[in-house]
Amino acid sequence: xxxxxxxxxxxxxxxxxxxxxxxxxxxxxxxxxxxxxxxxxxxxxxxxxxxxxxxxxxxxxxxxxxxxxxxxxxxxxxxxxxxxxxxxxxxxxxxxxxxxxxxxxxxxxxxxxxxxxxxxxxxxxxxxxxxxxxxxxxxxxxxxxxxxxxxxxxxxxxxxxxxxxxxxxxxxxxxxxxxxxxxxxxxxxxxxxxxxxxxxxxxxxxxxxxxxxxxxxxxxxxxxxxxxxxxxxxxxxxxxxxxxxxxxxxxxxxxxxxxxxxxxxxxxxxxxxxxxxxxxxxxxxxxxxxxxxxxxxxxxxxxxxxxxxxxxxxxxxxxxxxxxxxxxxxxx
Amino acid sequence: xxxxxxxxxxxxxxxxxxxxxxxxxxxxxxxxxxxxxxxxxxxxxxxxxxxxxxxxxxxxxxxxxxxxxxxxxxxxxxxxxxxxxxxxxxxxxxxxxxxxxxxxxxxxxxxxxxxxxxxxxxxxxxxxxxxxxxxxxxxxxxxxxxxxxxxxxxxxxxxxxxxxxxxxxxxxxxxxxxxxxxxxxxxxxxxxxxxxxxxxxxxxxxxxxxxxxxxxxxxxxxxxxxxxxxxxxxxxxxxxxxxxxxxxxxxxxxxxxxxxxxxxxxxxxxxxxxxxxxxxxxxxxxxxxxxxxxxxxxxxxxxxxxxxxxxxxxxxxxxxxxxxxxxxxxxx
DNA sequence: CTGTTAGCGCATTCAT
DNA sequence: ATGAATGCGCTAACAG
Numbered sequence: 001x002x003x004x005x006x007x008x009x010x011x012x013x014x015x016x017x018x019x020x021x022x023x024x025x026x027x028x029x030x031x032x033x034x035x036x037x038x039x040x041x042x043x044x045x046x047x048x049x050x051x052x053x054x055x056x057x058x059x060x061x062x063x064x065x066x067x068x069x070x071x072x073x074x075x076x077x078x079x080x081x082x083x084x085x086x087x088x089x090x091x092x093x094x095x096x097x098x099x100x101x102x103x104x105x106x107x108x109x110x111x112x113x114x115x116x117x118x119x120x121x122x123x124x125x126x127x128x129x130x131x132x133x134x135x136x137x138x139x140x141x142x143x144x145x146x147x148x149x150x151x152x153x154x155x156x157x158x159x160x161x162x163x164x165x166x167x168x169x170x171x172x173x174x175x176x177x178x179x180x181x182x183x184x185x186x187x188x189x190x191x192x193x194x195x196x197x198x199x200x201x202x203x204x205x206x207x208x209x210x211x212x213x214x215x216x217x218x219x220x221x222x223x224x225x226x227x228x229x230x231x232x233x234x235x236x237x238x239x240x241x242x243x244x245x246x247x248x249x250x251x252x253x254x255x256x257x258x259x260x261x262x263x264x265x266x267x268x269x270x271x272x273x274x275x276x277x278x279x280x281x282x283x284x285x286x287x288x289x290x291x292x293x294x295x296x297x298x299x300x301x302x303x304x305x306x307x308x309x310x311x312x313x314x315x316x317x318x319x320x321x322x323x324x325x326x327x328x329x330x331x332x
Numbered sequence: 333x334x335x336x337x338x339x340x341x342x343x344x345x346x347x348x349x350x351x352x353x354x355x356x357x358x359x360x361x362x363x364x365x366x367x368x369x370x371x372x373x374x375x376x377x378x379x380x381x382x383x384x385x386x387x388x389x390x391x392x393x394x395x396x397x398x399x400x401x402x403x404x405x406x407x408x409x410x411x412x413x414x415x416x417x418x419x420x421x422x423x424x425x426x427x428x429x430x431x432x433x434x435x436x437x438x439x440x441x442x443x444x445x446x447x448x449x450x451x452x453x454x455x456x457x458x459x460x461x462x463x464x465x466x467x468x469x470x471x472x473x474x475x476x477x478x479x480x481x482x483x484x485x486x487x488x489x490x491x492x493x494x495x496x497x498x499x500x501x502x503x504x505x506x507x508x509x510x511x512x513x514x515x516x517x518x519x520x521x522x523x524x525x526x527x528x529x530x531x532x533x534x535x536x537x538x539x540x541x542x543x544x545x546x547x548x549x550x551x552x553x554x555x556x557x558x559x560x561x562x563x564x565x566x567x568x569x570x571x572x573x574x575x576x577x578x579x580x581x582x583x584x585x586x587x588x589x590x591x592x593x594x595x596x597x598x599x600x601x602x603x604x605x606x607x608x609x610x611x612x613x614x615x616x617x618x619x620x621x622x623x624x625x626x627x628x629x630x631x632x633x634x635x636x637x638x639x640x641x642x643x644x645x646x647x648x649x650x651x652x653x654x655x656x657x658x659x660x661x662x663x664x
Numbered sequence: 665c666t667g668t669t670a671g672c673g674c675a676t677t678c679a680t
Numbered sequence: 681a682t683g684a685a686t687g688c689g690c691t692a693a694c695a696g
Contacts, residue, residue, distance in 0.1 A: 001473075003688090003689055003690085004689060004690060005689080013666075013667080014666065014667040014668075015667090015668095015689090015690080015691090016666075016667065016668085016690095016691075016692080017665090017666060017667075019690070019691060019692090020665095020666090020691095023691085027665055027666080028665070028666085029665065029666090032665085032666085044448070044472070046446050046448040046449050047449055047689085047690070048449050048688090048689050048690070049449045049450065049451050050382060050385050050386050050391070050449075050451050050688090050689080050690090051386055051672090051688070051689035051690040051691090052689075052690050052691065053382050053451075053672095053690090054382050054383055054386060054672045054673070054674090054688090054689080054690070054691090055671080055672050055689090055690060055691045055692075056672095056690085056691065056692095057672090059382070059451070061427065061451075068420070071413070072409070072412075072413050077404070077409040077412075080404075080409075080412060080428070081403070081404050084428045084430055085430065088400070088430050093427050093428060093429060094427065094428045095393065095425050095426065095427045095428075096412070096416045096425060096426045096427075096428070097425060098416055098417065098420050113423075114378055116376070116378040117378050117379055117380050117381045117382075118381065119381050119382050119385075119391070119393075119451065140376070141333075283615035285617070335672090335673055335674085336673060336674060336675095337673080337674095345682075345683085346682065346683040346684075347673090347674075347675090347683085347684095348674095348675075348676080348682075348683065348684085349681085349682060349683075350674095351674065351675060351676085352675095352681095352682090355675080359681055359682080360681070360682085361681065361682090364681085364682085379673085379674070380672090380673055380674070382672090382673080382674090383672070383673035383674040383675090383688090384673075384674050384675070385674090385688095386672090386673080386674070386675090386687095386688045386689070386690090387673090387674060387675045387676075387687080387688050388674090388675070388676095388688095389688090
């Protein structure tokens with residue numbers, strides 16, 4: 001494989017001139033530039049990115065960090081797509097790291113998973129843990145970082161975050177149901193300690209207040225977003241509560257409710273309306289009212305944020321849409 | 333950022349000893365090994381991958397090449413997942429290249445898209461073009477390559493290929509319909525020049541022959557796998573042909589047929605059975621009979637093949653399943 | 665506008 | 681078992 005010296009020698013110029021040519025530096029005469037380019041092409045020379053990265057400290061690679069614990073979700077796929085397409089615009093590339101936010105063995109960090117020497121210019125972290133070792137490592141490396149999802153509360157220095165406005169989404173979904181005449185609306189939330197749950201509760205409360213509906217804590221639940229949990233909750237609330245609508249933290253929970261409703265002879269949406277807060281593109285019957293989030297766009301925005309020098313505390317992106325469908329009904 | 337010299341100096345040893353320690357070389361006394369490790373940990377040293385790659389010629393990165401012309405398909409997502417998870421097992425990572433197989437401007441290769449200096453050890457190419465410039469470049473670079481999908485016919489040296497057995501799939505689908513009593517079965521194929529179309533035709537013919545059904549060329553069509561094309565074909569064949577079943581080259585085509593059938597008042601599966609040859613995970617109503625291919629597994633296999641030194645001409649993987657559902661009906 | 669020199673951080677001979 | 685020297689291929693700072 002030809003290197004810069006071969007070209008320089010054949011062209012009768014110095015290495016730095018060749019380097020200048022390939023880096024688009026202006027201080028090379030047109031004549032020499034052409035000559036160098038011609039010879040380089042002849043002998044099949046092209047600068048070695050590894051070598052140049054060693055001095056420039058730039059690889060043109062951005063790390064996308066996805067938790068390794070479960071299969072990729074719809075969101076992961078779309079983020080990968082958005083990030084890689086956006087990087088492509090500036091001839092950069094994505095490298096995927098499937099790395100858990102906490103070490104498997106909590107006491108000892110796997111030395112092979114140390115990020116310190118990874119050949120990336122910057123990093124995007126998807127849905128980090130509350131105490132995420134990757135973030136600290138990355139900060140130590142002085143990489144610029146963008147987090148997609150909630151910032152870990154302990155986040156020492158300010159880290160740029162990108163997320164959808166969960167308060168607003170929850171508010172709008174609740175309001176939508178209220179406008180259809182629903183007053184007894186159950187909210188199935190995620191883990192109560194997660195910021196997203198708190199946000200969703202805020203939006204829910206805000207909408208209720210706006211419609212002068214008194215908040216009843218008996219109408220709120222928490223879940224782990226599995227279908228099984230949806231079934232479990234369904235079997236419980238369908239019997240004990242007389243709500244007319246349910247907002248679920250995810251499509252999976254909704255799916256569990258569907259199963260349980262069928263078993264109990266409850267009709268959706270005739271007996272009960274269900275509005276999910278998104279998560280997958282799973283199809284249900286009757287088709288589920290849910291929230292579509294443009295994760296691909298979130299990915300693109302994350303890339304844009306990486307090179308944004310301003311210190312931004314927490315960027316909120318409005319890239320969602322309520323998908324109105326057959327699982328809700330007006331009761332006016 | 334600490335480097336190997338810092339460690340060597342503090343430990344009172346030479347750089348090469350430090351190097352030996354981190355590369356697991358045996359010729360270092362335990363005493364010194366511990367000392368070096370301790371000091372490295374203290375000052376936060378870890379070998380720089382860029383620098384070591386410069387001499388070892390190995391980056392631990394595998395390129396996955398996906399065509400950039402359209403949005404990612406279901407297949408792409410699953411391949412990304414399979415490849416990256418398999419690489420992860422050996423502490424390697426995936427870097428995504430969204431690069432068209434042919435240069436946008438056919439006469440002139442974009443110098444920025446040259447692969448020659450990319451920091452990858454090997455490459456996996458998804459569904460290459462017939463004349464794919466990326467493959468030639470990669471071969472010039474002496475990278476090991478695995479192709480997922482059909483090998484380009486012109487493929488100069490032998491390149492490892494990985495694909496599902498399209499003949500067999502098509503054969504089994506056709507047979508399935510034949511066993512349900514169907515005799516007039518339309519086959520909507522992809523581009524007639526693509527190997528996959530030829531294979532599917534082979535399987536189709538084989539099954540027909542086995543059941544002594546004479547082949548009628550009027551019952552075969554070609555498509556570009558868009559939903560629009562499905563509608564177009566539907567409007568044509570629903571009127572003119574009296575087939576009882578249709579095999580479509582993709583779920584999208586099937587979706588087009590669904591639309592057109594609805595418009596024409598044709599019931600699926602009562603009037604006509606539809607069996608798709610896979611492609612997406614789009615849900616239709618009535619739910620579509622289609623072929624599920626385990627692309628994630630294909631991705632894993634591709635990674636395994638990369639490090640397989642044997643010269644294998646064309647590896648066929650049986651990782652599919654017929655998904656029987658509501659769009660077909662027995663007419664016995 | 666061009667060339668010389670000096671690293672970047674490491675792995676790899678080859679001595680010892 | 682350890683160390684000194686050399687080179688991987690390039691960019692950057694400076695000198696001319």
